[in-house]
Amino acid sequence: MTKIHPTAIIDPSAELADSVEIGPYSVVGPQVTIDEGTVLHNHVTVASLTTIGRENVIYPFSVIGADPQDRKYHGEMAVCIVGDRNSIREQVTIHRGTGNGGGETRIGSDNLIMVAAHIAHDCWIGNDICVANQVMLAGHVHIEDGANIGGGAGVHHFATVGACAFVGGLARITKDVPPFMIVEGNPAEVRAINSIAMLRRGYLPEHIEAVKTAFKRLFRDNGDPMIDKIVELRESYPDVPAVTRLCDALAAAAIGVHGRARELTRPDDKRTVAAH
Numbered sequence: 001m002t003k004i005h006p007t008a009i010i011d012p013s014a015e016l017a018d019s020v021e022i023g024p025y026s027v028v029g030p031q032v033t034i035d036e037g038t039v040l041h042n043h044v045t046v047a048s049l050t051t052i053g054r055e056n057v058i059y060p061f062s063v064i065g066a067d068p069q070d071r072k073y074h075g076e077m078a079v080c081i082v083g084d085r086n087s088i089r090e091q092v093t094i095h096r097g098t099g100n101g102g103g104e105t106r107i108g109s110d111n112l113i114m115v116a117a118h119i120a121h122d123c124w125i126g127n128d129i130c131v132a133n134q135v136m137l138a139g140h141v142h143i144e145d146g147a148n149i150g151g152g153a154g155v156h157h158f159a160t161v162g163a164c165a166f167v168g169g170l171a172r173i174t175k176d177v178p179p180f181m182i183v184e185g186n187p188a189e190v191r192a193i194n195s196i197a198m199l200r201r202g203y204l205p206e207h208i209e210a211v212k213t214a215f216k217r218l219f220r221d222n223g224d225p226m227i228d229k230i231v232e233l234r235e236s237y238p239d240v241p242a243v244t245r246l247c248d249a250l251a252a253a254a255i256g257v258h259g260r261a262r263e264l265t266r267p268d269d270k271r272t273v274a275a276h
Helices: 195-200 205-219 226-236 241-255 261-265
Strands: 032-034 050-052 063-066 079-082 093-095 104-107 181-185 188-193
Touching: 050 063, 063 079, 079 093, 093 104, 188 205, 195 205, 205 226, 205 241, 226 241, 241 261
Parallel strands: 032 050, 050 079, 063 093, 079 104
Antiparallel strands: 181 188
């Protein structure tokens, strides 16, 4: 049975499934859909044009599905989609997409998004990700499955954080973070392989060892150009998908703009910096 506190405000166009709970002074705006088992604690706002899946828990003073902070946004149709079983802690802000960015901000499932994190317009967040306190994700950022972002880190728009990567606290991310790597610093640099995340996600021990070898070759050995190292690793480990994925990410970043592969997806090939 749906439980709605008498002080909550629910727009008539909102659709709430059975067993949804809406706490005191929360607001659910127009064209919002919330699926079974999701709980909104007190003082939560789900602004508009937002779909929230099953069994999410959203804590006080979070704002989901608000208008994007982008001067190019002029009220066009844009949505926010949240998957299942996410824990969205206090004061998190997640904004809808923009017309020139695909029109969609998407959060996957089984994520922990900690206090006061900001997820900007057109971001795509995968599954099983931890975003720590006060992380700042600019527009169009992609975070792949199993990544972990430390507190206070700032991620530049159009950057990608690869699968099972770990971003250290307070890091400044100005270019793509390779999958399976640990990065930290300002600007961030690759420091090691995130073998713990790979183990947790079921990678074979021999594949983890191959990625360790690839890390040493790519980021510790001097001499050969990066492109030659990538070619060599592809030939040496053709049957290790993790090494292939790492090589693919580095090659894509190299042909992108300022080390960000997704910069090439900008509409009309514009490269100007978006304001947030």
